[in-house]
Amino acid sequence: MIQEVLISTINAEGETHIAPMGVHVDANQLIVLPFKPSLTLDNLLQTKTAAINYSDDVRIFAGCVTGRRDWPLLPTECINGNYLADALAHTEVKLEQLEDDSVRPRLFCTRLHSVNHKPFQGFNRAQYSVLEAAILVSRLGRLPWEKISSELDYLRIGLEKTGGDREWQAWGWLMQAIEEYRLNSEDL
Known part of the structure; x- marks a missing residue:
């Protein structure tokens, strides 16, 4: 199954990058497949952590792919990073394994911490x-x-x-x- 989510990562300077992405759910792992080049890929490889944000505000998805990335953030609880303040839920993950590829590597992440903030009412x-x-x-x-x-x-x-x-x-x-x-x- 693929879930459309927003991934927030940080770089070495602590700057947050938010990107929409389809994440593959496989048993207890979340598999991130960013295209190269990608700040999400660079940050995940550097810090080994990310926050997976679940949101029903499609403006954030559209905003991120059109250069509008300044969305309110809150600090994560178990990793050094941030999650979207308007997230319905978020999951903090740790990179466990990398299958490199010249176009689209596979990053296997395990869940460290998950929080439900608001109920999901469904998409129209x-x-x-x-x-x-x-x-x-x-x-x-x-x-x-x-x-x-x-x-x-x-x-x-x-x-x-x-x-x-x-x-x-x-x-x-x-x-x-x-x-x-x-x-x-x-x-x-």
Whole structure:
């Protein structure tokens, strides 16, 4: 199973980096698969710890892939780091094993500490649409434009039917990033 989460890591200077990522859940391990290059990868290799944040605020996912990374944080309890103040839950993890790869290494992490902060009320279709669009934005340059365009057309349906202010704001950030990419891309 893959869970869409926000990973917070710190560097040697104690600066927090937040990145959305799909984390594979396998028994007692969480497997992080960042693409190279990645600050999440660099920080995890350096500190051997991270906080896995579970959130239903899709603005954070969209914000992180569009350069908006200044979200309120709180200190973690068992590792040196921070978790998202608005997280529904967070899990503090320790890196146990690395399977290196030239494109996407596998980082096997064990849970050290988990906290539920608020109940999860479920995603509506607009939140799902924003999450999927954020994934598409994170893969600009890796996927053909036709695929991105057709998926965005479909995702917009769910947004239009169930979106609130947060989802529309996040969608706007993503569409702005796509438009900037298209204007600056020679491949389109």
